[in-house]
Amino acid sequence: MSTINKNVSIDARPKRRTTAKNISSMKGGTPIVCLTAYVTPMAARLDKHCDLLLVGDSVGMVLYGMDSTLGVDLDMMIRHGRAVCRGAKQALVVIDLPFGSYEESKEQAFRSAARALSETGASAVKLEGGVEMAETIRFLSHRGVPVLAHVGLMPQSVNSYGGYGAHGRTVDEWQPIIDDALAVQEAGAFAVVLEGVAEPLARKITDELKIPVIGIGASSACDGQILVTEDMMGMFAINPKFVKRFAEIGLAIEGAIESYATEVRSRSFPEEEHTYKMVGSNK
Numbered sequence: 001m002s003t004i005n006k007n008v009s010i011d012a013r014p015k016r017r018t019t020a021k022n023i024s025s026m027k028g029g030t031p032i033v034c035l036t037a038y039v040t041p042m043a044a045r046l047d048k049h050c051d052l053l054l055v056g057d058s059v060g061m062v063l064y065g066m067d068s069t070l071g072v073d074l075d076m077m078i079r080h081g082r083a084v085c086r087g088a089k090q091a092l093v094v095i096d097l098p099f100g101s102y103e104e105s106k107e108q109a110f111r112s113a114a115r116a117l118s119e120t121g122a123s124a125v126k127l128e129g130g131v132e133m134a135e136t137i138r139f140l141s142h143r144g145v146p147v148l149a150h151v152g153l154m155p156q157s158v159n160s161y162g163g164y165g166a167h168g169r170t171v172d173e174w175q176p177i178i179d180d181a182l183a184v185q186e187a188g189a190f191a192v193v194l195e196g197v198a199e200p201l202a203r204k205i206t207d208e209l210k211i212p213v214i215g216i217g218a219s220s221a222c223d224g225q226i227l228v229t230e231d232m233m234g235m236f237a238i239n240p241k242f243v244k245r246f247a248e249i250g251l252a253i254e255g256a257i258e259s260y261a262t263e264v265r266s267r268s269f270p271e272e273e274h275t276y277k278m279v280g281s282n283k
């Protein structure tokens with residue numbers, strides 16, 4: 001083996017990590033596969049199949065039992081972002097900026113985004129908002145922070161909406177959402193998440209935008225899809241219309257725990273094979 005290249009094995013060279021630019025170039029092609037990730041072991045499994053992993057502020061609801069995403073702070077996002085980056089080698093890792101960490105000013109947004117990237121190893125941030133966030137998105141993306149925008153149903157605004165109902169189900173609701181999508185594109189977002197909107201609106205926005213539209217509850221018309229991993233795994237109690245359960249991991253967990261409890265109480269666990277012997281004995 002050459003001494004010059006001793007640290008570079010051609011065969012085992014890792015595939016380069018997906019970039020925000022790569023995601024932008026996937027507009028109109030094979031749909032972009034995205035899921036949320038909060039912890040290392042799940043991130044490692046997701047990484048094999050996903051183009052993009054989102055460290056979503058949904059972490060507050062899914063892992064901490066909060067009843068909305070409003071109580072999540074930047075330290076929580078950074079802690080989980082770091083965990084996800086340890087597991088993910090290929091996918092683009094994007095961190096949600098939490099409520100209160102970016103809305104005040106573009107400078108506040110940059111400070112939060114800079115921490116989110118420099119303290120985790122993630123390569124992009126996501127923030128909720130359309131026309132009103134365009135100036136912030138422009139400020140970040142011109143300063144080295146790729147931004148994934150998020151329009152349509154914006155969960156951090158749940159108190160203004162009064163619930164998580166779908167948007168754009170009557171045509172008179174369309175124009176503000178279209179304006180938001182166009183504004184974030186014009187401001188330099190590399191892609192946009194479109195959440196909780198009726199199919200014809202999702203189709204129109206996907207057709208009109210030059211950047212990829214990643215849908216959640218926004219029909220098959222989008223350029224890609226995202227779901228909360230625990231939702232599609234059957235590990236979380238809420239079940240919106242847009243969630244398909246691809247597994248019933250929650251039931252599998254309950255079954256395993258029930259078996260453990262039964263075996264401990266009946267002394268059938270632990271068995272010989274789980275038991276240490278004295279040094280020098282046969283087993």
Ligand SMILES: Nc1nc(=O)c2c([nH]1)NC[C@@H]1CN(c3ccc(C(=O)N[C@@H](CCC(=O)O)C(=O)O)cc3)CN21
Pocket residue numbers: 057058061062069155163164165166228230231236238239240241242
């Ligand atoms: N686990 C999880 N999954 C998500 O998709 C998610 C989060 N958490 N947290 C942040 C937001 C909140 N989201 C939600 C939460 C609830 C509904 C829901 O229950 N939708 C109902 C309609 C509700 C109504 O009409 O008021 C549905 O039937 O789809 C939808 C999106 C999406 N996001």
Ligand SMILES: CC(C)C(=O)C(=O)O
Pocket residue numbers: 036054055056057058059096193216226227228
């Ligand atoms: C549902 C996705 C898009 C999200 O923002 C989150 O998981 O926080």
Ligand SMILES: [Mg+2]
Pocket residue numbers: 056057058069096155
């Ligand atoms: Mg979010």
